[in-house]
Amino acid sequence: EAGVTQSPTHLIKTRGQQATLRCSPISGHTSVYWYQQALGLGLQFLLWYDEGEERNRGNFPPRFSGRQFPNYSSELNVNALELEDSALYLCASSLEGGSGQPQHFGDGTRLSIL
Amino acid sequence: AQSVTQLDSQVPVFEEAPVELRCNYSSSVSVYLFWYVQYPNQGLQLLLKYLSGSTLVKGINGFEAEFNKSQTSFHLRKPSVHISDTAEYFCAVSGAWDGGATNKLIFGTGTLLAVQP
Numbered sequence: 001e002a003g004v005t006q007s008p009t010h011l012i013k014t015r016g017q018q019a020t021l022r023c024s025p026i027s028g029h030t031s032v033y034w035y036q037q038a039l040g041l042g043l044q045f046l047l048w049y050d051e052g053e054e055r056n057r058g059n060f061p062p063r064f065s066g067r068q069f070p071n072y073s074s075e076l077n078v079n080a081l082e083l084e085d086s087a088l089y090l091c092a093s094s095l096e097g098g099s100g101q102p103q104h105f106g107d108g109t110r111l112s113i114l
Numbered sequence: 115a116q117s118v119t120q121l122d123s124q125v126p127v128f129e130e131a132p133v134e135l136r137c138n139y140s141s142s143v144s145v146y147l148f149w150y151v152q153y154p155n156q157g158l159q160l161l162l163k164y165l166s167g168s169t170l171v172k173g174i175n176g177f178e179a180e181f182n183k184s185q186t187s188f189h190l191r192k193p194s195v196h197i198s199d200t201a202e203y204f205c206a207v208s209g210a211w212d213g214g215a216t217n218k219l220i221f222g223t224g225t226l227l228a229v230q231p
Contacts, residue, residue: 004157031217043204043221056218090157097217100146100165100208105157 001026004106006091012112013081021076021109025093031055032074033094033103034066038087046089049074050097078111086113116141118207120222127195128230135190135225137205145209147188148219149179152202161203164188175199200229 005024013019025032034046045058049068057064063079072093078085088110092103119138127133139145146165150158162173169181179190188205203226206219 006157033218035219042223043206043219045218045220048218058218092158094217101217102148102160102163103217103219104160105150107155107157 004091004093004104006089006106006109008109009107010110010112012114014114015081015083017081019078019081019085019111021078021089021091021111023074023076023091023093023106025072025074025091026104029093029095029104030072031094031097031101032068032072033092034074034076035090035092036060036087037090037108038084041087043090047076048097055097081113083113085111087111116145116207116209116220118205118220118222120205120225122225123223124226124228126228126230129197130194132193133191133195133227135203135205135227137188137190137222139186139188139205139207141186141207141209143209145207147179147181148206148208149173149177149188149190150204150206151175152204152224154201158204161190195227195229197229197231199227202226 007022031050037043048056066076068074088108090108092105094101094103117140148163149161162171164171164181172178202224204224205222
């Protein structure tokens with residue numbers, strides 16, 4: 001069974017640009033989550049999508065947005081990139097969005113802002 | 115606010131010795147607890163989970179953890195570590211504190227387990 005896949009592995013952008021990160025969940029999983037792992041800030045919840053709808057978002061500005069497609073894959077968009085957005089972005093998926101469902105993670109996209 | 119505390123940022127241990135990585139959480143509602151491991155340049159791998167039932171939970175790679183509600187702890191243990199266990203370990207909690215409609219994970223700051231030969 002294929003795990004959660006993320007692309008690209010690395011992404012280099014400059015300040016003010018826009019970045020798009022992609023995630024394919026495990027087959028059969030309907031919920032997708034995005035987390036940011038930034039140096040010194042730890043792992044922080046960004047967004048949760050379930051059945052195509054945004055269900056919850058963390059304490060991040062509106063320039064962080066995303067969507068979930070009918071095949072349950074997801075993309076994360078970050079507009080007006082800032083230096084502080086440099087981080088590893090991790091996508092996770094679960095069978096459904098109920099509390100307690102284990103989340104399975106991909107290997108992440110490392111976003112570097114120059 | 116709900117939080118997870120991993121008191122030890124780094125735990126050095128010799129190969130074949132036992133290890134315990136500590137995790138405490140704060141929450142006034144029922145929680146679900148998880149331990150994840152992160153190897154260099156990789157994502158997070160689920161080690162084990164506590165949802166309900168027996169307080170002693172066994173996971174992959176010989177790890178186990180014990181849920182202690184009175185002490186709000188979920189410490190991770192392994193009786194004999196290997197060099198290959200060197201990695202960052204994260205404790206995480208989820209629960210129905212946002213009105214029930216959430217599964218977001220709140221993570222601790224991580225503990226680097228450094229196994230020495």
